[in-house]
Amino acid sequence: MLPTQIEARIAKSQALAERGAAVAEAIHRLVMRGGPPARRVADALHGTALGHPLHPILTDIPIGAWSLAALCDLAAAITGSPDAERAADTLIMAGAAAAVPTALAGAADYSTIPQQATATGALHGILNGSALGLYLLSLVARRGGQRGVGVGLALAAFGLVGAAGALGGDLVYRHKVGVNHSDPPEAEGEWEDALAEIDLAEGAPQRVDVADAPVLLYREGERVWAIGAVCSHAGAPLDEGTPDGHCIQCPWHDSVFDMRSGAVVHGPATFPQPAYDVRISGGRVQVRARSAG
Structure with a gap:
C-alpha cells in the first residue's frame, strides 16, 4: 500500500x-x-x-x-x-x-x-x-x-x-474493491421474527432488519425468499433492485442473485449473498440464517 x-x-x-x-x-x-x-x-x-x-x-x-x-x-x-x-x-x-x-x-x-x-x-x-x-x-x-x-x-x-x-x-x-461487502453468518441461526405476513406485498422486494442484519424479503405467490439485503459486490441496497422471477438484479452494477439460495447468477459479484430459511408462523414471517459453510 x-x-x-x-x-x-x-x-x-x-x-x-x-x-x-x-x-x-x-x-x-x-x-x-x-x-x-x-x-x-x-x-x-x-x-x-x-x-x-x-x-x-x-x-x-x-x-x-x-x-x-x-x-x-x-x-x-x-x-x-x-x-x-x-x-x-x-x-x-x-x-x-x-x-x-x-x-x-x-x-x-x-x-x-x-x-x-x-x-x-x-x-x-x-x-x-x-x-x-x-x-x-x-x-x-x-x-x-x-x-x-x-x-x-x-x-x-x-x-x-x-x-x-x-x-x-x-x-x-483501503477502497474495499473485490472484498465481500455482505456479512455471511458463520453458523445456522435461530428463527427470528421479520414482519407480519400481511405487510409483505407480492412482487415487491422489501428490506427488514432482523437481529441487526439487513434482510431482503421477496414474495411470489405462496413462496417467500430471503437473502442478505446488502450486495456483496459493493454494498448496494438490493431491495432497490429489479426482480425477475426468483432472481434480483443489483441497482448499482447489475449483479444478479438467486433469491432462493443467494447464489451469484451474473457478476460482477463473486461472493454469494447470505441466505435465510423462511417460514410463516401465526401470521408472522420468520427467517433463520443458513450457515455460510
Missing part, C-alpha cells in the same frame, strides 16, 4: 477519475449490450464461478515471471552466463503473455469499480500497461543485440509493476 497522503492525492485526481469513469462505463455498457454471451465472458473474467475475484490470482503469474527475470538478468550481469540471459528473456515473454488475460480480468473488474476508487484504479491500469509496453520494448532490444538497453527497460518496467502493485493493495485494503 502507498502512504495515505500519496494515495489521497491520487484518489482526488479529477482528471483521472473522470476519464477513468468514462472508460469503466463504456466497458460495462459494452458488456450489458452484448447480452448473455458477453455476460458469460465477463462472469468468467470476474471469477464468478470461482466464488472470489480472478484478477488477483492471475497477477501472480506475470509478477512472478518478471521477478525471476530480474534475478536472471542480475545473474547474467555478474557471471556472463548465456543460460541466465536466455532464462531472463523467456521469463519476460512468459510474463508478457500472462499479462494479457490478467489485464482483461482487471478491465472487467474496473468496469464496475466504486466511484471513490476510480482514479486509483485508473492509475493502477496505466502503470501496468506502461510496464507491459516497456517489457515488450525490452524484448525487441534484446533480440536486436542491445542487451544493455533491454535490461534497463526491464528494470524500469519492474519498478512500474511494483508501484502498480502498491496501488492494487490500496484498491483492496
Whole structure:
C-alpha cells in the first residue's frame, strides 16, 4: 500500500477519475449490450464461478515471471552466463503473455469499480500497461543485440509493476474493491421474527432488519425468499433492485442473485449473498440464517 497522503492525492485526481469513469462505463455498457454471451465472458473474467475475484490470482503469474527475470538478468550481469540471459528473456515473454488475460480480468473488474476508487484504479491500469509496453520494448532490444538497453527497460518496467502493485493493495485494503461487502453468518441461526405476513406485498422486494442484519424479503405467490439485503459486490441496497422471477438484479452494477439460495447468477459479484430459511408462523414471517459453510 502507498502512504495515505500519496494515495489521497491520487484518489482526488479529477482528471483521472473522470476519464477513468468514462472508460469503466463504456466497458460495462459494452458488456450489458452484448447480452448473455458477453455476460458469460465477463462472469468468467470476474471469477464468478470461482466464488472470489480472478484478477488477483492471475497477477501472480506475470509478477512472478518478471521477478525471476530480474534475478536472471542480475545473474547474467555478474557471471556472463548465456543460460541466465536466455532464462531472463523467456521469463519476460512468459510474463508478457500472462499479462494479457490478467489485464482483461482487471478491465472487467474496473468496469464496475466504486466511484471513490476510480482514479486509483485508473492509475493502477496505466502503470501496468506502461510496464507491459516497456517489457515488450525490452524484448525487441534484446533480440536486436542491445542487451544493455533491454535490461534497463526491464528494470524500469519492474519498478512500474511494483508501484502498480502498491496501488492494487490500496484498491483492496483501503477502497474495499473485490472484498465481500455482505456479512455471511458463520453458523445456522435461530428463527427470528421479520414482519407480519400481511405487510409483505407480492412482487415487491422489501428490506427488514432482523437481529441487526439487513434482510431482503421477496414474495411470489405462496413462496417467500430471503437473502442478505446488502450486495456483496459493493454494498448496494438490493431491495432497490429489479426482480425477475426468483432472481434480483443489483441497482448499482447489475449483479444478479438467486433469491432462493443467494447464489451469484451474473457478476460482477463473486461472493454469494447470505441466505435465510423462511417460514410463516401465526401470521408472522420468520427467517433463520443458513450457515455460510
